[in-house]
Amino acid sequence: MFSLTCPQKGLPVTGRHLLTDVSLPALVVHQNALEHNLHWMQALANRHGALLAPHGKTTMAPGLFRRQIAAGAWGITLATAVQSAVAAKEGIKRILMANQLIGRANMQIVADMLQQHQVDFYCLVDSVENVRQLGEFFARQQLKLQVLLELGVANGRCGCRSDEQINALLAAVKAEPALELCGVEGYEGVINGERPQIDDFIERLVAVALQLKNAGVFKRTQPLITASGSAWYDRVAQAFAQQQARDAFLTVMRPGCYLVHDHGIYQQAQQNVLARQPELEEALLPAMEIFACVQSVPEPGRVIVALGKRDIAHDDMPVALRVWHGQATQPVTLDERWRTVKLMDQHLFLAGPTEHTLQPGDIIAFGASHPCLTFDKWRYFCLVDETLAVTEVLETCF
Structure with missing residues (x-):
């Protein structure tokens, strides 16, 4: 026994x-359903020409991270420095921390991770002060930190709200040699509205990213543009599949809960996805x-x-x-x-x-x-x- x-x-x-x-x-966790979900979402991303970086905070199970990478995921998304370090230690080589890197101790965790594991790591910035702190810290460490500009919404969570904030942030990043601006990020899940509000935000995200690329603020030829939680990933995928976005960027989706799904809020979200996308025969x-x-x-x-x-x-x-x-x-x-x-x-x-x-x-x-x-x-x-x-x-x- x-x-x-x-x-x-x-x-x-x-x-x-x-x-x-x-x-x-x-x-x-039921193995057959897990395998179905794993390949279902990867196939959806592939059909839209997007990369998949599933949010690992859902399970924080390295064994599942490795399954997602093996199925074709570009990387794994995490929420904190500690979570990122766990993933790096477990062999994940590309990590998108969909959050600001705040606090000296957390910066040190990321610096140690970069030195020990040679991870392709990204985090978000939305304030001049955070940019200054990051630039000073990583310059002393003689490390380059890759950052994404976060675009936010009024009454939402983090992220730049106005053009003035975006311009100030761009100037601040440019002034920090230890930082490299690698793309633009947003999260539509903070919008408590219907499809028009979600679509408006995603369209603005793409428009801002294209504007910045045309202005030459990114050093790389294909910077990142990334969004998508576990409720509106279909709309994000469709917006990212538009030719301008697809040709100009690495388009990265970040749903996490899809892997195990649930019997509540995400089951309802899935019904909404199927109603919007009747061509999706399976759920x-x-x-x-x-x-x-x-x-x-x-x-x-x-x-x-x-x-x-x-x-x-x-x-x-x-x-x-x-x-x-x-x-x-x-x-x-x-x-x-x-x-x-x-x-x-x-x-x-x-x-x-x-x-x-x-x-x-x-x-x-x-x-x-x-x-x-x-x-x-x-x-x-x-x-x-x-x-x-x-x-x-x-x-x-x-």
């Missing part, structure tokens, strides 16, 4: 069966689930499951999908009458029909909304085949 070797979570063993040999709750598949045991059935219509906020994201409540009763090898689908009504640190309150047959020890598979905030709760997760045999145990590095 399975032997517990990790005090926080049970560390599974390959070759064992999920339902009988793995300590639950457990984070589970992404939910590959990530959490398996947990029924713990108590204290009263009619109430089931307590050994699963909590420390195990699963709770942007929206987890969705009960299937149950394995007792020693059964085949699951029973749970319909919409079953609802998660409350989530505590280690307990999930599941409401259902009063005449139900769930008992302590039954195993339920749950879907989550937002994979990023599920993966970061786990040190290891199980990759399973269609029989629920554990084919691989992968580590996360949060």
